[in-house]
Amino acid sequence: MNFWLVLTVNSVTFGGLLFLLSAGFSLIFGLMRIPNLTHGSLFMLGAYFGATLLTGVFGVKLNFWVAAILAALGVAMIGALIERLLLRRLPGDALAQVLVTLGLSFIAADLCLMVWGGDPINVETPPWLGGFMRLGSVAFPNYRLAIIVIAVVFAIGLWMLLERTRLGAMIRAGVDDPDMARVVGIRVSQLFTIVFALGAALAAFAGIIGGPILSVYPGIDQDMLPLALVVVILGGTGSLLGSFVGSIIVGFIYNFGQALLPELAYFVLFLPMLLVLIFRPQGLFGRQLP
Amino acid sequence: MSALTVTGLCKAFGGLHVTTDVNLNVEPGERRLIIGPNGAGKTTLFNLITGELTPDSGSVQLFGRELTTVPSRRRAHLGMARTYQIITLFARDTIVRNVTLALLGLSKVRWNPLIVIDRQTELIDRAHAALKLVGLAQIAERPLSQTSYGERRRVEIAMALAQQPKVLLLDEPYAGLSIDERRDVQETIRAIPRDVTIVMIEHNMDVALDFAERITLLHFGKIIVEGTRAEVVADPRTREVYLGH
Amino acid sequence: MKPELNGRNVALAMAFAALVSLPFWVSGTYYINVSSQILFYAIFALGLNVLVGYGGLVSLGHAGLFGIAAYATGYFLQAGFPHSAAILLALVVGIASTAVFAFLALRATGIGFIMITLALGQIIWGLAYRWISLTGGDNGITLHGRPAPFGLDLGSASAFYYTTFIIFLIAVVACAILAGSPFGAAIKGTRDQPRRMNALGYHVWAIRFWACLLSGLLTCVAGILFVYYNQFISPQTAALTASAEVLLMVIAGGPATLLGPIVGAALVVIVKNVVSGYIERWNFLLGAIFVAIVILMPEGLVPGTVRLWRGGLRAFRRRRGIVLAQSAEPKP
Numbered sequence: 001m002n003f004w005l006v007l008t009v010n011s012v013t014f015g016g017l018l019f020l021l022s023a024g025f026s027l028i029f030g031l032m033r034i035p036n037l038t039h040g041s042l043f044m045l046g047a048y049f050g051a052t053l054l055t056g057v058f059g060v061k062l063n064f065w066v067a068a069i070l071a072a073l074g075v076a077m078i079g080a081l082i083e084r085l086l087l088r089r090l091p092g093d094a095l096a097q098v099l100v101t102l103g104l105s106f107i108a109a110d111l112c113l114m115v116w117g118g119d120p121i122n123v124e125t126p127p128w129l130g131g132f133m134r135l136g137s138v139a140f141p142n143y144r145l146a147i148i149v150i151a152v153v154f155a156i157g158l159w160m161l162l163e164r165t166r167l168g169a170m171i172r173a174g175v176d177d178p179d180m181a182r183v184v185g186i187r188v189s190q191l192f193t194i195v196f197a198l199g200a201a202l203a204a205f206a207g208i209i210g211g212p213i214l215s216v217y218p219g220i221d222q223d224m225l226p227l228a229l230v231v232v233i234l235g236g237t238g239s240l241l242g243s244f245v246g247s248i249i250v251g252f253i254y255n256f257g258q259a260l261l262p263e264l265a266y267f268v269l270f271l272p273m274l275l276v277l278i279f280r281p282q283g284l285f286g287r288q289l290p
Numbered sequence: 291m292s293a294l295t296v297t298g299l300c301k302a303f304g305g306l307h308v309t310t311d312v313n314l315n316v317e318p319g320e321r322r323l324i325i326g327p328n329g330a331g332k333t334t335l336f337n338l339i340t341g342e343l344t345p346d347s348g349s350v351q352l353f354g355r356e357l358t359t360v361p362s363r364r365r366a367h368l369g370m371a372r373t374y375q376i377i378t379l380f381a382r383d384t385i386v387r388n389v390t391l392a393l394l395g396l397s398k399v400r401w402n403p404l405i406v407i408d409r410q411t412e413l414i415d416r417a418h419a420a421l422k423l424v425g426l427a428q429i430a431e432r433p434l435s436q437t438s439y440g441e442r443r444r445v446e447i448a449m450a451l452a453q454q455p456k457v458l459l460l461d462e463p464y465a466g467l468s469i470d471e472r473r474d475v476q477e478t479i480r481a482i483p484r485d486v487t488i489v490m491i492e493h494n495m496d497v498a499l500d501f502a503e504r505i506t507l508l509h510f511g512k513i514i515v516e517g518t519r520a521e522v523v524a525d526p527r528t529r530e531v532y533l534g535h
Numbered sequence: 536m537k538p539e540l541n542g543r544n545v546a547l548a549m550a551f552a553a554l555v556s557l558p559f560w561v562s563g564t565y566y567i568n569v570s571s572q573i574l575f576y577a578i579f580a581l582g583l584n585v586l587v588g589y590g591g592l593v594s595l596g597h598a599g600l601f602g603i604a605a606y607a608t609g610y611f612l613q614a615g616f617p618h619s620a621a622i623l624l625a626l627v628v629g630i631a632s633t634a635v636f637a638f639l640a641l642r643a644t645g646i647g648f649i650m651i652t653l654a655l656g657q658i659i660w661g662l663a664y665r666w667i668s669l670t671g672g673d674n675g676i677t678l679h680g681r682p683a684p685f686g687l688d689l690g691s692a693s694a695f696y697y698t699t700f701i702i703f704l705i706a707v708v709a710c711a712i713l714a715g716s717p718f719g720a721a722i723k724g725t726r727d728q729p730r731r732m733n734a735l736g737y738h739v740w741a742i743r744f745w746a747c748l749l750s751g752l753l754t755c756v757a758g759i760l761f762v763y764y765n766q767f768i769s770p771q772t773a774a775l776t777a778s779a780e781v782l783l784m785v786i787a788g789g790p791a792t793l794l795g796p797i798v799g800a801a802l803v804v805i806v807k808n809v810v811s812g813y814i815e816r817w818n819f820l821l822g823a824i825f826v827a828i829v830i831l832m833p834e835g836l837v838p839g840t841v842r843l844w845r846g847g848l849r850a851f852r853r854r855r856g857i858v859l860a861q862s863a864e865p866k867p
Contacts, residue, residue, distance in 0.1 A: 226653070
């Protein structure tokens with residue numbers, strides 16, 4: 001009984017991290033039609049930046065959340081630069097965008113290996129979240145519960161942003177019909193940079209707050225990117241709800257898979273993908289893939 | 291038996307009804323003109339007839355054969371061919387290769403990965419014959435990228451004719467042509483033998499009027515008037531929706 | 536038809552003669568081995584080119600299929616099968632996996648196809664890592680010895696080179712025949728005008744499916760040669776980097792041509808071997824090449840270098856070699 005409960009909490013936690021990662025991916029893809037294969041790298045960069053800030057730069061040790069936010073901002077800048085300097089030159093050329101983002105992800109992976117070495121870096125849990133919450137005979141790590149809360153807060157925040165603000169209305173218009181959005185005078189160019197930076201920040205933030213659970217290691221980018229892809233294939237592109245539901249599904253399947261069939265955890269991921277692609281190729285909440 | 295029968299055809303995209311209860315009856319050998327202003331749903335009607343779009347309800351029959359469940363590629367094999375309003379050709383190939391591809395589409399040989407396409411002399415001869423029908427025989431080997439817009443229109447028609455269809459659907463074959471080019475295409479269409487039934491879409495009524503035996507006027511996805519050329523031209527509703535207000 | 540005596544045919548004949556006599560004029564096993572690598576990677580690139588160049592379907596998961604064939608060979612050999620049976624079974628497993636792969640990826644075209652193949656490739660890579668009882672995990676599978684067909688021991692570098700060369704020749708001829716065949720024309724047609732192809736009576740999905748299988752067949756053959764060459768297979772073989780490398784071979788040489796992928800394979804293998812002799816940063820270089828190709832040479836490495844060499848920065852945009860295939864359904 002306890003085992004299942006703990007596993008469930010772990011699944012939801014992981015799903016929450018995946019949501020932060022894939023919401024940005026899905027929005028970028030939905031809005032700009034850019035398959036951003038650097039998304040795993042942005043996650044990894046966030047984690048490494050955060051871990052470095054935490055262990056102290058110039059003798060200054062930062063608070064966990066300050067480090068997380070700074071890391072996210074730093075990666076957001078990198079994201080904005082990638083969009084402005086590279087992707088901007090390749091509008092509508094999906095293959096070129098795939099190749100550039102893929103190339104960048106290789107460069108980023110190699111740079112991280114050069115700077116931070118090949119050994120995993122453990123990220124310490126913020127001290128005041130280090131304990132457990134007891135519910136009857138089961139103890140849940142506070143930190144995992146905190147991640148769930150953060151993911152839900154971000155989900156609500158993103159939903160409000162998309163549904164209740166002017167920026168959100170412009171993004172939605174852009175997702176629905178990019179050409180029309182341009183015609184009615186939305187400054188798509190600026191919007192693209194903002195969304196790309198936002199997606200990058202979310203991925204980086206997920207990377208650092210996932211640190212205490214996953215740790216940071218070379219190759220985490222290549223572990224996370226396919227999970228984000230599977231989430232988007234399941235949930236459908238450009239849909240926040242799709243990312244949320246897809247993330248939770250993948251979180252459960254991945255964690256239960258790892259616990260019950262550790263060797264086949266990746267293979268089990270394949271099954272929901274198979275079902276969705278056969279019966280609903282546009283994803284659970286998405287429109288037709290282009 | 292009618293060549294083409296359309297019964298109760300309906301199609302909506304979201305809340306937008308683009309085809310509403312359309313009924314058509316085209317006799318074998320007939321020349322039918324479907325007119326209507328832009329956005330009347332003419333091309334959608336073609337896409338529904340060829341099966342490229344699936345209707346919400348209604349049926350399409352080709353010489354009495356029910357086509358509703360027949361996938362669009364099979365309809366080509368049953369004798370239905372079409373041209374596109376927006377020219378849809380293979381830009382990297384020569385003119386004759388374009389037509390050969392059309393012929394291959396109906397041939398079993400199309401699955402064969404082991405023979406040389408250039409040695410399929412029978413197919414290639416038939417492609418040249420089709421090009422002769424549209425007056426392009428002498429430039430058959432020219433790459434498509436070096437042809438004029440009017441010539442491409444005629445390649446479109448040659449590809450459809452090469453398939454020896456029973457029913458030929460022409461989607462605005464005069465669109466974007468100069469007066470001279472239009473005359474050439476008109477000649478080509480007039481020369482098509484009577485064993486081919488033709489349905490043509492045109493939004494500019496004048497250019498296609500002398501071609502039509504019967505005319506169907508489409509407006510907002512509905513048939514407004516149908517009859518002989520004289521009847522439709524004389525009908526006040528035609529004037530109202532079409533010929534000016 | 537009599538072969539013409541033009542520059543192109545002379546060059547081809549000279550290349551052929553050079554390849555046949557290679558072990559005699561190349562000094563040292565190392566270079567013969569590099570040549571073998573080039574040849575089986577060329578088979579791999581030719582296989583991917585069927586899909587990418589002719590079909591307009593860009594796969595980022597082909598290393599997964601390559602890996603499956605290689606792993607299957609290793610697995611069946613480990614299980615005690617003779618070489619012939621192991622090779623045959625590996626081909627069957629590889630083709631069957633390709634069929635599943637194609638069936639799922641062909642639910643989409645364009646970017647969708649790329650993303651699904653990427654996800655599938657990564658799942659295969661993940662399996663290679665985690666399914667330790669089958670794949671040996673990070674330790675991989677080690678082979679013991681190469682086959683000796685007709686009493687000819689392939690253990691020596693030149694014997695293996697000649698075997699690879701013969702299979703390579705068969706692959707090149709097969710691709711040449713395919714490219715000039717009605718089915719080849721049909722594949723290219725579905726790349727350029729899927730909607731028109733459908734209206735002309737072609738089964739667009741089935742054509743793409745068969746193109747995937749043909750591509751998978753060459754990929755699996757290359758994978759089997761690879762595992763016999765290295766006598767070792769590990770998850771790295773199935774990684775995204777490997778898929779990207781072979782895609783680079785196709786793009787670099789010029790897609791939808793016969794010689795392009797072969798030249799591309801030679802370039803990538805040579806650069807990789809040279810670079811790894813000096814520095815460890817192959818991935819960095821690979822990434823940088825991708826970015827540089829896209830930004831500086833949108834039409835491909837070989838034609839791009841020629842253009843840059845001639846100093847022409849005019850007509851710099853457009854004309855990329857690859858066209859992404861789109862769906863056969865009309866947009867409403």
